[in-house]
Amino acid sequence: MIGIDFVNSVGYVPLTKTDASGNAQVAVVDLTVGAKNPVLSTLSITGAQRSIAMAYDPIHQTMLDEIETLDRQNTGVAIIDTTTKKYTGTTIIG
16 A cells, blocks of 8 residues: 655555565655656665555654564554655564
8 A cells, every 4th residue: 555645745655576685665756747757766664574554644744654574473663754755763563
């Protein structure tokens, strides 16, 4: 499930392909009509096997990415700062 930051017109799209270390990846996509290079960056979500769902938190200006950990034993929430468009860390839920 993709997440959309309506304030900045940016989408956060979980990718099925992992990075070289096996971490989940999220594409940061410019949703502006006519964007010449819509993929702004690709973020590696350290310690995540895959992204499950995304939700935008407008109060904290973050994208919350529900993830499955690399060991497949836990889930967590990866936090992406929508101002800087950078992954800032993960909280393991259990």
